[in-house]
Each structure stands twice: as C-alpha cells, then as structure tokens.
Amino acid sequence: MDLILTAHPPFSFRALVRSHGWAQLPPFDWDEQRGVLKTVSELETGRVIAIALREAPDGVCATIDADLGADEREEVACQVHRMCALDRDLSAFYLRARREPRLAHVEPRALGRLLCAPTLFEDTVKTILTTNTAWSGTRRMVEALVAQFGAPLQSDPAGRAFPSPRRLADSDEPTLRRETRLGYRAPFVLALANAVASGALDLESFRSSPLPTPELRRELLAIKGLGPYAAASLLMLLGRYDYVPVDSWARRLVSEAWHDGEPVGPPEVEAAFAGWGEWRALAYWFWDWPR
DNA sequence: GGTAGACCTGGACGC
C-alpha cells in the first residue's frame, strides 16, 4: 500500500537523504540510481514492516509491504513525517541565507532538512555511536546492533529493524560488548534502552517539547553518553538549531576558514556562527566551505 | 568551573 504525504515547500527528497550520513546506516538502504530510500520499522504492535520512500510531486510517497490497519497506518505516517521533517518551515532561515553568498545555494536546492530515524531512540543511539570514533566505526557498530538485535522482517528475514529499547534492555553489557563491539559505549546504550523501555525516560516526548532549547539541551546532556557535540546533533534532528555540533571536523573547517589553520576549540567554532542566532547549526552545516 | 586522564576500537605504520 502507498501513503502520499505532503511537505512544507520547498522540498527535495534527494537533498533530505544526502543531508548527512544517516542514509548510510542500517536499516536505511539508499538506492541512489532509483532515488528510493528503504528502511525496516518495528511498529508498536510488534509487527515488522518494510518501508520504501521516494519523491512525490508535493512530498513523499511511502510504499509499505503490507496492508495496515488504521492505527498502524497512522503510526507509519507519523514515522515518515519524522524521518522526512515534512512539517519543517525553514522560510525564516532562507530569508537570511539569501543575503549570505556562502548560503545562497540552500533555498534553490531546498537544503535544510535532516534525515531522521523513525524514532528518537534510534537517532539517539546512532548519535552515541558517532562519538569518539571514525565513520567506519559508527557503521560497523550500527550494522552489528541491527544484525544481532533487530527484529527480522517476516517476508525477508535478512531485513531487520533497528533494535527496540525492549530488545536491547533484555540484553546485558558483556553481550553487547562482545556481539557489537560498542566498547565503553555499551553501558550508555544499555542504560538508555533500560530508561526508555521502563518508561523512566519519555524520549519521544522531546519532539514536541515546549521547553526552550537551552533547557531541552540540559535534558539531553543528562543522558549518559551525550555530551555537547551529541546534544547539538540531536537538537538539529529535533528542529532546534541554536547549538553547533562541534567535533574535530568542525574545528578543522573553522580553523582553515578563519584562523589560518591554527588549532581552534569550541569557543571559536561557536563564535564563527554566533550571528546566526537560532539558525547557527544550519548555517554551519550547509555552509559552502572552501575546498 | 576548568582540566587531566581513562575509556575502546580500528586503522596506519614500522619492524
């Protein structure tokens, strides 16, 4: 069955998929040639479904490999809205970006949306797995997590969803370390899974949180394994762009662009984009950096 | 509040 969902214009599905590295991490599977992004999702009922997303005239078309009930259809529609940030209105950012030559490309190319996972739990675990490791390490850890703990598709057991909090909470630290090579991150992921599975932490409520961004950031920083970089990254996925995710790459870009290659720290990176106010992170992320 | 050292893994490198 197909679901056609409308996006706040302008919208580009390819720009969304290419916005950052998420499309390279399972269960996402991006077919560049056909412009189709597949993923596998475990619904609240425990049902595991395959979703194929592609561009539609005014948004996206989601093809699901099963007939869904009304509640399931509603849940999938919500997930697609989250993944594609369909409701995101970036007009105020575009207005400012028009006046900055290094951001003049964002509006014509409909840049600004960032691909999200179906759940904030998946985004948070993946973000923890981006810290203190190379991208190849992140891919390896996520692949192992999905392969070892993801619920399989009935129609194709090779396809697996991202592990639910419950499935990870049912594991233990030695198993996680042994099976997925998460290293010291294993207790962080396990604690997060336990907190979400037990109901002690309502991570999904962060998406609609009325809290000001600094307070929401404090809530994220209270989660073990999330520091300033990871919290800023997750805030971007939540549509809050007040904090630049400062990692070694950001420091290098800012160093080369404004400090003659001299080493810089987070204060210099933040200062470089301070003038962008609530759009700091987007300005940094989509900046046309000199090659 | 700021800082040093530990955490863990994979990859690069030298032998």
Next chain:
DNA sequence: GCGTCCAGGTCTACC
C-alpha cells in the same frame, strides 16, 4: 604477523 601509536567525544575525579 606483531606491536605501537593515534584519532575520535564523553565521563569522572580532582583541584
């Protein structure tokens, strides 16, 4: 093939 070193953010202990 083996050993060593390094890069990558966050946590904890300490000052």
